[in-house]
Amino acid sequence: MEYKSSRLTSTYLRARKIPSTACSGCGLGMNHKIVVQAIDELGLETKDIVWGTSIGCAGRQTFATWKGDGFAGTHGRAYAIARGLRIALPPEKKILLTVGDGDAFGIGLLHLIHAARCNADMTVIVNDNLGYQSTGGQYGWTTPQGAHTDSSPYGMFEHNLMSEGMDVLHILKGAGATFLARHVAMDGAVAVETVKKAILNRGFSLVHMPYPCPTNFAARELGSRNQVNIYRWIQRQAAPLGQEKEDTVWATGIWHDASNSRREFHEEIHATIDKIRRTGSL
Amino acid sequence: MKRFLETGNFAITEGAILAGCRFFAGYPITPATELAEAMSYRLPQEGGVYLQAEDECAACHMCVGASLGGYKAMTATSGPGFILYADPIGWALGCETPLVILNSGRVGPVSGITGAPGQGEFYLMRYPTQGGNFETICLAPNSAQECMAMVVEAFYLSERFRMPVMVLADQLITDGFEDITVPETEEEMKEMGFRTWPRKVCQGPEFYPFTDELDIPPVVLGHNTGGICSDWTPTVEGYDIEEVEAHHKHAYRLIYKVRNHRDLFNHHYEEKFVDDADLIVVSFGSPSRVVNTAVEKARAQGMKVGSLRLINIWPFPDELFHRKAKYLAVELTWDGQLVREVQRAVPKDSEVHFLGTCGDLPTTPDLLESFEKLLKNEPLSRKGWVLEAW
Numbered sequence: 001m002e003y004k005s006s007r008l009t010s011t012y013l014r015a016r017k018i019p020s021t022a023c024s025g026c027g028l029g030m031n032h033k034i035v036v037q038a039i040d041e042l043g044l045e046t047k048d049i050v051w052g053t054s055i056g057c058a059g060r061q062t063f064a065t066w067k068g069d070g071f072a073g074t075h076g077r078a079y080a081i082a083r084g085l086r087i088a089l090p091p092e093k094k095i096l097l098t099v100g101d102g103d104a105f106g107i108g109l110l111h112l113i114h115a116a117r118c119n120a121d122m123t124v125i126v127n128d129n130l131g132y133q134s135t136g137g138q139y140g141w142t143t144p145q146g147a148h149t150d151s152s153p154y155g156m157f158e159h160n161l162m163s164e165g166m167d168v169l170h171i172l173k174g175a176g177a178t179f180l181a182r183h184v185a186m187d188g189a190v191a192v193e194t195v196k197k198a199i200l201n202r203g204f205s206l207v208h209m210p211y212p213c214p215t216n217f218a219a220r221e222l223g224s225r226n227q228v229n230i231y232r233w234i235q236r237q238a239a240p241l242g243q244e245k246e247d248t249v250w251a252t253g254i255w256h257d258a259s260n261s262r263r264e265f266h267e268e269i270h271a272t273i274d275k276i277r278r279t280g281s282l
Numbered sequence: 283m284k285r286f287l288e289t290g291n292f293a294i295t296e297g298a299i300l301a302g303c304r305f306f307a308g309y310p311i312t313p314a315t316e317l318a319e320a321m322s323y324r325l326p327q328e329g330g331v332y333l334q335a336e337d338e339c340a341a342c343h344m345c346v347g348a349s350l351g352g353y354k355a356m357t358a359t360s361g362p363g364f365i366l367y368a369d370p371i372g373w374a375l376g377c378e379t380p381l382v383i384l385n386s387g388r389v390g391p392v393s394g395i396t397g398a399p400g401q402g403e404f405y406l407m408r409y410p411t412q413g414g415n416f417e418t419i420c421l422a423p424n425s426a427q428e429c430m431a432m433v434v435e436a437f438y439l440s441e442r443f444r445m446p447v448m449v450l451a452d453q454l455i456t457d458g459f460e461d462i463t464v465p466e467t468e469e470e471m472k473e474m475g476f477r478t479w480p481r482k483v484c485q486g487p488e489f490y491p492f493t494d495e496l497d498i499p500p501v502v503l504g505h506n507t508g509g510i511c512s513d514w515t516p517t518v519e520g521y522d523i524e525e526v527e528a529h530h531k532h533a534y535r536l537i538y539k540v541r542n543h544r545d546l547f548n549h550h551y552e553e554k555f556v557d558d559a560d561l562i563v564v565s566f567g568s569p570s571r572v573v574n575t576a577v578e579k580a581r582a583q584g585m586k587v588g589s590l591r592l593i594n595i596w597p598f599p600d601e602l603f604h605r606k607a608k609y610l611a612v613e614l615t616w617d618g619q620l621v622r623e624v625q626r627a628v629p630k631d632s633e634v635h636f637l638g639t640c641g642d643l644p645t646t647p648d649l650l651e652s653f654e655k656l657l658k659n660e661p662l663s664r665k666g667w668v669l670e671a672w
Contacts, residue, residue: 016521047506055513064510064521069503071350072512072522074373077343080335084344087305087331088351089504111343114336269331276326 012036012046017065025227027211028061030185031127034209035098038195049094050085054078054108057134057213058100058127076108079115079124086120086266094199095121101128104206105141105161105168112206116177119203120265125195126206129213137216142168142208144237144249147221162249172206173256179205180256184238185212186231187252194254201259202267210234210250284464290426290456294384294449295320296464297430298356300471301437301478303382304330305348305355307341312396313453314358314386338366342383346374349381350511352481352502354437358384360453361403362393364410371446372411375418375536377511378490380440380447380481380500382433387452387567387614389641398641399452399568401614407450408596415533417540420448420596421550422566426460432550432593434476439547441479443539444500450595452614454568454643484509490516492531494538496546540597550593551602555581559588561656562605564624565612566592569643573612576649587653603627608656610635612644635662 009018013036022028039049046068053059055075063072073081082095089095104112104126115122131140131149138151142162146155161168169180179201183191191209198205211234212218218230239245241253263271275282286292294317298306306325308318322332331348335341338359345355359367364385374381389395390402407420419439423432432449440447465471471478482499486507491498501509501520514522515529554577556562565573570591580587590602603609606629611621613636621636628634637644637652652662 050503060514060522063512063514067508068506069508070510071377071503072514074343074369074513077339077369077373080340080343081347081350083333083340084305084307084347084349084353084355085351085503086347087333087344088348088353093504110336111340114340269333273326273329273331277329 008033008036008040012039012067013065014067020061020065022057022061023215025212025214025225026057027185027213027231028058028127028129031125031209031211032062032065032098034185034188034191035096035125035195037192038199041192042196042199044094048092049096050089052078052082052095052097054097054099054103056100056102056132057129058098059103060134062098076103076106077111078103079108079111082122083115083118083120083265086122087269089266091121091264091266094123096199097122097124099124099126101126101130101140101142102132113172113175116172116175116204116206118265118268119176119178119262121202122204123195123198124206126208128208128210130210130217133213133216137220142210149217149220169208169255176204176262177206177256178203178258178260178262181254182208182250183252184210184234184250186235197254197257197259202264203260203262283466283470286462286464287459288426288462289316289459290429290451291317291320293426293430293462294358294433294456295324297433298382298437299324299328299330300465300476301434302354302480303356303437304328305345305353306330306357307333307335307344307348307355308357309335309338309341309359309363311338311360311363313388313457314360314363314384317358317384317386317456338363339369342367342370343373345381346370346377346379349374349379350377350501350503352483352504354380354481356382356384358386360386360388361390361400364403364406368411372413373513374446375411375416376513378444378500379511380444382436382440382449383446384433384449384451386456387450395641397453399454399614399643400640401452401567401619402617402640403450404595404613404615404619407448410448416536418448418596419443419445419540419547419594420450421547421593422450422595423455423593424567424570424591426455426458426462428593429455430462430464431474431476434478435547435550438477438479441481442496442546443543444498450567452567483507486519488518489520490518490532490535492518492535494535494542496539496543544597547594548599548601551599552589552591552593554589556588556590556605558586559605559607560586561608561610561653562588562590563610563612563653564590564592564620566595566620567614569612569614572643572646572649576646576653579646580650580653585653585657587657598623598627600627604629606632608633608635610637610652610656612637612649614638614640616640637662
């Protein structure tokens with residue numbers, strides 16, 4: 001079968017990695033497309049962005065898809081790596097990270113919080129497949145309550161970072177993030193507009209983007225690998241902020257927009273150092 | 283040149299700055315805290331960046347990130363922090379990112395004794411991360427002045443080999459005050475034997491060639507070279523691949539770029555009276571200074587004792603152990619680590635003995651007594667729980 005590349009893929013992505021090796025029916029490609037579409041609509045070029053990823057489905061499937069420079073970090077540490085990189089890169093270069101939910105909200109949460117604290121200019125897209133799917137399907141820190149996974153065979157019963165009043169986006173807001181949003185993969189053009197705003201924020205932005213995993217999550221929770229079932233299951237439980245229903249798990253839209261309200265990390269550090277160098281004090 | 287009465291930490295800071303280091307991220311830990319403090323004061327004066335990290339894992343990852351962005355970067359810690367470097371060191375080894383890491387040894391395991399010298403990370407410096415399939419370079423100075431020299435050298439080697447290079451010091455060396463000379467010009471640096479190497483940028487598209495060649499510039503992001511690096515086994519271009527043959531080639535590079543170019547650093551050692559010695563005392567770091575005194579005294583008393591002080595400890599310099607003699611390893615561990623390598627490297631049927639202590643240096647009289655006994659073919663004294671056996 002011949003793969004027909006679209007203008008988006010031929011402009012921004014490497015032919016070698018597209019189509020990806022993701023499972024059939026995986027929703028990650030929808031998130032990926034939302035991000036690349038946003039980049040395109042902002043008129044950015046491959047040289048404008050350094051693209052980082054991490055471990056797991058989201059990290060591995062998006063690594064080296066970007067035609068420009070990129071890296072795949074160790075599990076959960078991309079936010080610390082990106083802070084070092086942020087100091088070294090010129091401020092006009094953007095850093096975009098496509099990571100997974102286990103990476104960002106589990107092993108990497110400490111580093112994520114500190115990246116938010118110092119408002120390091122980066123856009124973190126958390127591609128949430130509702131658990132650890134590349135290792136076969138164990139529950140994660142944003143897996144919906146009650147969900148059956150390989151490591152929660154009786155249903156997920158622990159409180160997690162999607163529990164009432166414990167939303168991970170609240171934690172990140174408290175830590176100083178200047179742009180926070182949530183969209184499910186099926187949000188399409190609305191999500192593109194949000195990601196554009198996230199990228200334009202000179203500071204720490206994070207967009208949490210749950211997407212369907214038919215292979216592992218759906219097989220266990222819904223008893224079906226039919227993509228339509230998991231897509232509908234997610235969509236049914238998502239609603240725009242302010243229009244949540246009783247069974248809404250994912251309230252979508254922009255949660256917090258304080259774009260460009262606080263001096264960004266690179267600028268803060270380099271301006272301070274310049275002053276110390278000139279005057280010998282702060 | 284300027285002279286100071288200062289600590290090893292001061293010497294390391296000045297050495298790093300001379301070598302072009304403009305990024306340091308660290309986490310407070312005794313006895314490496316003063317180094318982070320000195321960096322926080324000195325780096326901004328030179329236009330460099332000091333960042334305090336949320337933990338050592340982040341500190342080292344931030345350094346790798348900064349290095350990937352084109353900075354010469356360094357971090358420093360002690361044993362309990364060094365184990366948290368395992369993650370980023372593995373990544374930097376695999377991605378072939380230059381970096382300098384200093385470990386100021388204290389007494390372990392775990393937190394142990396914080397304010398005393400130890401050498402229990404001798405093997406950890408060789409195997410600082412999981413997975414194997416790599417070589418490491420480690421230099422172990424025994425004075426503040428040599429700390430400066432070895433940090434400069436570590437930066438030089440890290441650029442040429444494009445890998446993290448480690449310096450193993452200990453609490454006495456980093457915290458102790460000594461007479462230190464700091465060069466002020468490039469000529470003075472050359473005079474003192476300091477070598478430097480500028481950061482270059484790999485232009486690709488072959489970012490990970492399967493070769494043992496030196497001087498392939500590292501991947502630097504942000505130059506639009508299409509440079510990519512990851513934690514997975516790379517193809518020549520840097521793509522991730524699950525293939526045994528590709529991994530074998532990658533491992534070949536990581537191992538043999540070091541093994542086949544040891545001449546760049548294996549001259550870092552010091553020998554004294556070894557040519558006619560019946561007993562060769564092997565040591566590195568702070569105990570080697572007591573060994574030096576003891577060996578000189580022993581010679582004055584007519585004992586045929588020599589000293590072999592290692593500075594380049596990894597890869598282990600097997601070739602220095604070609605003389606048939608008795609060997610005595612003096613080190614700051616009770617379990618005996620250096621002695622195992624000595625035993626492995628010496629000519630067949632050589633006698634190898636072990637004199638360990640930890641948290642404190644051996645004394646000259648203790649050493650002299652041991653030399654005398656070994657030369658008379660008597661066993662080393664056993665005082666209660668102090669055993670020679672390892």
